[in-house]
Amino acid sequence: MRRRMLPGFNLSLGYSLSYLGLIVLLPLAALTWKASGLGLGGLVELLRVPRTLAALKLSFGGATLAAAINVVAGLLVAWVLVRYRFPGRRLFDAVVDLPFALPTAVAGIALTALYAPNGWIGQWLAAFGVKIAYTPAGVLVAMVFVGFPFVVRTLQPVLETLEHDVEEAAETLGARRWQIFLRVILPMLVPTLLTGFALALARAVGEYGSVIFIAGNIPMKSEIAPLLIVQSLEQFDYAGAAALGVAMLAFSFVLLLLITLLQRWSRRWAENAP
Amino acid sequence: MTLELTSLNRRFSDCAALNDVSLTIAPGEFLALLGPSGSGKTTLLRILAGLDYPESGKVSCNGRDFLAAAPRERKVGLVFQHYALFRHLTVAENVAFGLRVRPRRTRPKRAGIDARVEQLLARVQLDGFGKRYPSQLSGGQRQRVALARALAVEPDLLLLDEPFGALDAQVRVTLRRWLRRLHEELGLTTVFVTHDQEEALELADRIAVMNRGRIEQVGTPREIYQQPATPFVCEFIGKTNRLALQREGGRFVAGGRTFADDPWLGEHAQAIAYVRPEHLTLSTTPLPGAWRARLRHVYLAGAVAHLELEVAALDHALEADIASEDLARMGLHSGDELHVSPGHAVIFSLDRDGGAIAGDRWLWRAGVATTTTRLPARRSEAELGAHRVDGGIQR
Amino acid sequence: MSRRSAGWPRMLGRGLLTLAAIAFLAVFLLLPLATVFVEAFRQGAGAFLAAVGQDEARSAIRLTVLVAAIAVPLNLVFGIAAAWAMARFEFRGKALLGAFIDLPFSVSPVVSGLVYVLLFGAQGWFGPWLEAHGVSIVFAVPGLVLATMFITLPFVARELIPLMQAQGNGEEEAVRVLGANGWQMFFRVTLPNIRWALLYGVLLCNARAMGEFGAVSVVSGHIRGLTTTIPLEVEMRYNEYDYVGAFAVASLLALLALVTLAIKIALEWRYGDELAAHAPGGR
Numbered sequence: 001m002r003r004r005m006l007p008g009f010n011l012s013l014g015y016s017l018s019y020l021g022l023i024v025l026l027p028l029a030a031l032t033w034k035a036s037g038l039g040l041g042g043l044v045e046l047l048r049v050p051r052t053l054a055a056l057k058l059s060f061g062g063a064t065l066a067a068a069i070n071v072v073a074g075l076l077v078a079w080v081l082v083r084y085r086f087p088g089r090r091l092f093d094a095v096v097d098l099p100f101a102l103p104t105a106v107a108g109i110a111l112t113a114l115y116a117p118n119g120w121i122g123q124w125l126a127a128f129g130v131k132i133a134y135t136p137a138g139v140l141v142a143m144v145f146v147g148f149p150f151v152v153r154t155l156q157p158v159l160e161t162l163e164h165d166v167e168e169a170a171e172t173l174g175a176r177r178w179q180i181f182l183r184v185i186l187p188m189l190v191p192t193l194l195t196g197f198a199l200a201l202a203r204a205v206g207e208y209g210s211v212i213f214i215a216g217n218i219p220m221k222s223e224i225a226p227l228l229i230v231q232s233l234e235q236f237d238y239a240g241a242a243a244l245g246v247a248m249l250a251f252s253f254v255l256l257l258l259i260t261l262l263q264r265w266s267r268r269w270a271e272n273a274p
Numbered sequence: 275m276t277l278e279l280t281s282l283n284r285r286f287s288d289c290a291a292l293n294d295v296s297l298t299i300a301p302g303e304f305l306a307l308l309g310p311s312g313s314g315k316t317t318l319l320r321i322l323a324g325l326d327y328p329e330s331g332k333v334s335c336n337g338r339d340f341l342a343a344a345p346r347e348r349k350v351g352l353v354f355q356h357y358a359l360f361r362h363l364t365v366a367e368n369v370a371f372g373l374r375v376r377p378r379r380t381r382p383k384r385a386g387i388d389a390r391v392e393q394l395l396a397r398v399q400l401d402g403f404g405k406r407y408p409s410q411l412s413g414g415q416r417q418r419v420a421l422a423r424a425l426a427v428e429p430d431l432l433l434l435d436e437p438f439g440a441l442d443a444q445v446r447v448t449l450r451r452w453l454r455r456l457h458e459e460l461g462l463t464t465v466f467v468t469h470d471q472e473e474a475l476e477l478a479d480r481i482a483v484m485n486r487g488r489i490e491q492v493g494t495p496r497e498i499y500q501q502p503a504t505p506f507v508c509e510f511i512g513k514t515n516r517l518a519l520q521r522e523g524g525r526f527v528a529g530g531r532t533f534a535d536d537p538w539l540g541e542h543a544q545a546i547a548y549v550r551p552e553h554l555t556l557s558t559t560p561l562p563g564a565w566r567a568r569l570r571h572v573y574l575a576g577a578v579a580h581l582e583l584e585v586a587a588l589d590h591a592l593e594a595d596i597a598s599e600d601l602a603r604m605g606l607h608s609g610d611e612l613h614v615s616p617g618h619a620v621i622f623s624l625d626r627d628g629g630a631i632a633g634d635r636w637l638w639r640a641g642v643a644t645t646t647t648r649l650p651a652r653r654s655e656a657e658l659g660a661h662r663v664d665g666g667i668q669r
Numbered sequence: 670m671s672r673r674s675a676g677w678p679r680m681l682g683r684g685l686l687t688l689a690a691i692a693f694l695a696v697f698l699l700l701p702l703a704t705v706f707v708e709a710f711r712q713g714a715g716a717f718l719a720a721v722g723q724d725e726a727r728s729a730i731r732l733t734v735l736v737a738a739i740a741v742p743l744n745l746v747f748g749i750a751a752a753w754a755m756a757r758f759e760f761r762g763k764a765l766l767g768a769f770i771d772l773p774f775s776v777s778p779v780v781s782g783l784v785y786v787l788l789f790g791a792q793g794w795f796g797p798w799l800e801a802h803g804v805s806i807v808f809a810v811p812g813l814v815l816a817t818m819f820i821t822l823p824f825v826a827r828e829l830i831p832l833m834q835a836q837g838n839g840e841e842e843a844v845r846v847l848g849a850n851g852w853q854m855f856f857r858v859t860l861p862n863i864r865w866a867l868l869y870g871v872l873l874c875n876a877r878a879m880g881e882f883g884a885v886s887v888v889s890g891h892i893r894g895l896t897t898t899i900p901l902e903v904e905m906r907y908n909e910y911d912y913v914g915a916f917a918v919a920s921l922l923a924l925l926a927l928v929t930l931a932i933k934i935a936l937e938w939r940y941g942d943e944l945a946a947h948a949p950g951g952r
Binding site: 005006007008009011012013015016017019020023024025026027028030031033034073076077079080081084086088090092094095096097098099100101102103104105106107108109110111113114119120121144145148177202203205206207208209213226227229230233236238241242245248249252255256259260 | 679682683686687689690691693694696697698699700701702704705708743746747749750751753754757758760766768769770771772773774775776777778779780783784785786787788790792793794815818819822838841842845850851854855873876879880881882883886887900901903904907912915916919922923926927929930933934
């Protein structure tokens with residue numbers, strides 16, 4: 001090894017790796033070991049139970065839809081916060097972090113109270129025959145809530161550094177505002193929007209606390225995958241819990257890899273600025 | 275198209291970016307807006323492009339109100355300082371952008387657009403580069419893509435913001451000669467902003483020298499260099515020596531040497547003379563009325579030699595430029611004694627506080643009978659801002 | 670600004686977009702927060718105080734503080750060590766280490782709890798051995814601490830790594846050349862340079878540690894008064910239809926969130942430059 005100028009390499013790296021190994025890697029290995037004991041066939045068998053399939057479908061489908069909604073809403077909010085000046089802008093900018101800061105159980109019961117048929121929002125929707133709480137729509141609302149800040153916070157720094165002269169160039173070339181947005185701004189934001197989408201998706205798929213209260217947890221209808229893990233554990237069905245857990249873990253790994261690649265892409269994209 | 279700019283004013287929070295600017299731009303003209311940073315030249319360009327608007331004043335184009343038109347209605351092509359290319363689009367898509375965003379009824383057919391892009395890329399010597407992305411091009415190539423993109427919309431007026439600012443010195447010289455030729459081929463009215471006087475002097479038909487939101491002088495490069503209208507233009511363009519003049523018995527004198535008769539007939543007691551380094555005559559033998567000087571240092575810069583001269587009578591140094599060949603012929607070395615006298619000077623009278631009076635310009639030549647070429651006093655000294663006189667070499 | 674850009678169609682467009690954004694933030698983010706406090710005080714301040722003052726609530730608060738008091742300092746030390754290694758040295762597998770540090774962020778909280786059950790539970794790797802020695806980890810306080818450590822592991826490291834990378838090695842190398850030893854260098858140069866980012870990371874780490882629900886819910890076993898942290902107490906009361914009680918306790922957590930947010934914003938405004946390298950939220 002070549003000589004290092006600063007001290008503490010062995011100590012800091014050794015400590016980091018041991019700590020990470022004990023707290024994160026060893027437990028994850030236990031999960032993988034437990035699941036691998038089932039064999040691939042056994043794993044698939046456990047996941048193919050209709051109730052489990054329905055839960056996985058809701059978790060992944062809902063999270064994907066929620067992330068898509070967040071891309072649109074997040075772009076709107078990030079755009080307004082970065083581009084426009086209005087009273088209270090900094091306050092609203094701070095509000096974006098609420099889902100990060102508010103404990104999930106608190107958010108969960110608050111959302112339930114809001115969207116329940118007698119809640120502030122729920123009673124208005126009930127008048128139109130729309131039910132949110134205790135339905136898959138409630139799951140979606142909670143997933144949008146927890147994923148929202150990821151899109152805004154990913155977009156903001158990129159929007160801030162977007163060169164203004166590119167938009168002006170488009171303007172002098174005769175483009176209208178909507179053409180500038182669709183043909184110039186949006187294409188430049190694609191990598192960032194995808195990163196935000198993936199981050200929001202990753203968060204929403206695994207979300208538990210804010211979802212279970214509003215979901216109502218009706219089997220085959222509004223049960224999410226993490227809830228099934230908890231229920232399996234309560235019934236001492238460790239194999240079932242491990243099977244679902246490892247499936248979700250695998251998905252997390254894939255997303256993490258995807259996010260890393262996306263971030264690398266958007267960095268290169270930014271550095272390529274001519 | 276003839277552009278008529280009348281009394282434009284534009285303020286940014288506390289400073290005036292444009293202060294009562296009027297200018298006429300003739301059809302087919304290649305005009306340079308030259309000035310230091312913050313002089314308002316880019317603001318003027320952006321107003322012409324429709325990206326900024328003056329608080330007051332008028333811009334008319336062939337008698338039509340230019341400011342009332344949206345940027346896309348003005349038929350203006352703008353090349354940005356850093357090119358502002360769309361990095362997610364290929365070179366060809368960049369060039370085609372202005373055509374593709376047109377409303378359907380005025381938009382050319384796809385084949386028409388492709389043909390036009392081909393033709394423009396050939397024009398800027400980038401044939402075959404259409405499928406590349408801007409990040410795969412050199413600075414000079416990007417600059418030409420930006421130019422082709424601006425030309426694609428068939429503008430009546432081409433605006434260039436510091437067109438060579440971001441390029442290497444080598445590329446810069448090649449590209450600006452090329453741009454000059456292109457302008458002659460296209461005959462397009464072109465306005466470009468620069469802070470580089472060499473660029474402006476070499477390229478432009480006319481130069482508008484700007485300072486602190488005002489136009490100091492508009493003229494051909496020759497006029498700007500040889501007959502500067504204000505002390506600022508004297509100091510900003512080229513190098514110059516500043517000499518303080520005193521009136522003594524009806525004549526102006528510096529360092530004991532009589533310049534010439536007082537053209538102002540006793541109106542002013544003090545004046546300031548600007549003498550370019552190449553307008554100082556050197557001799558190893560005494561000349562009538564010349565200052566005695568000692569050669570302090572020679573800076574050899576290729577064909578020209580810059581000589582730093584210590585003149586005892588003036589209490590500050592002068593800089594003289596002579597051809598390197600002449601230097602060798604005269605056999606001059608540091609420490610040598612020689613004689614120096616000015617051939618041309620631009621002289622401005624000074625008021626009691628030492629501020630130059632811009633309107634009172636006197637173009638003086640050695641050996642020619644004194645004639646005042648007094649410019650009409652267009653503005654008061656207070657408006658112009660007094661130029662303090664402290665002597666020394668100005669670059 | 671300028672005549673044309675102040676044209677009314679564009680102003681109208683801006684106004685509508687701004688209103689839409691504010692409406693979204695108000696309905697989706699602010700309203701849930703308001704609900705917490707309104708529900709907590711629905712039956713007056715007396716009912717609120719009674720709900721918060723119950724023994725179960727007190728012991729939940731004590732347990733939450735205890736868990737955070739163990740987990741946060743440990744993650745603080747880890748964060749500094751990991752950031753030192755990642756920002757000051759080049760080594761093989763650095764990118765992988767970075768990915769592993771981020772891993773707890775993308776793992777479902779329930780899975781984070783599950784792994785400890787599979788490790789230390791009755792049927793887990795160490796379960797039988799622990800049982801034989803009379804040590805309980807799962808369904809006891811150590812399990813809560815471990816799950817919380819797992820969940821909050823990245824917070825401090827995440828703040829420090831980009832900052833220290835941006836700061837570079839220069840200052841530390843300079844004091845080494847001047848003859849300082851390792852610890853002198855750390856306490857006199859490194860620590861002062863990262864103090865605000867460190868505080869920022871600890872703040873976020875603490876908020877998450879006290880508010881974590883999914884992971885601790887799996888390992889807790891829900892033994893009232895023994896293994897229920899505040900979020901778990903909220904859940905239990907809610908499931909017992911004690912809504913005022915649930916929201917009263919929840920409002921304590923919401924208050925913690927608000928205070929955290931306020932300090933975070935204050936730090937960003939005051940020491941924005943010294944936190945500069947961190948991405949989300951800091952401008």
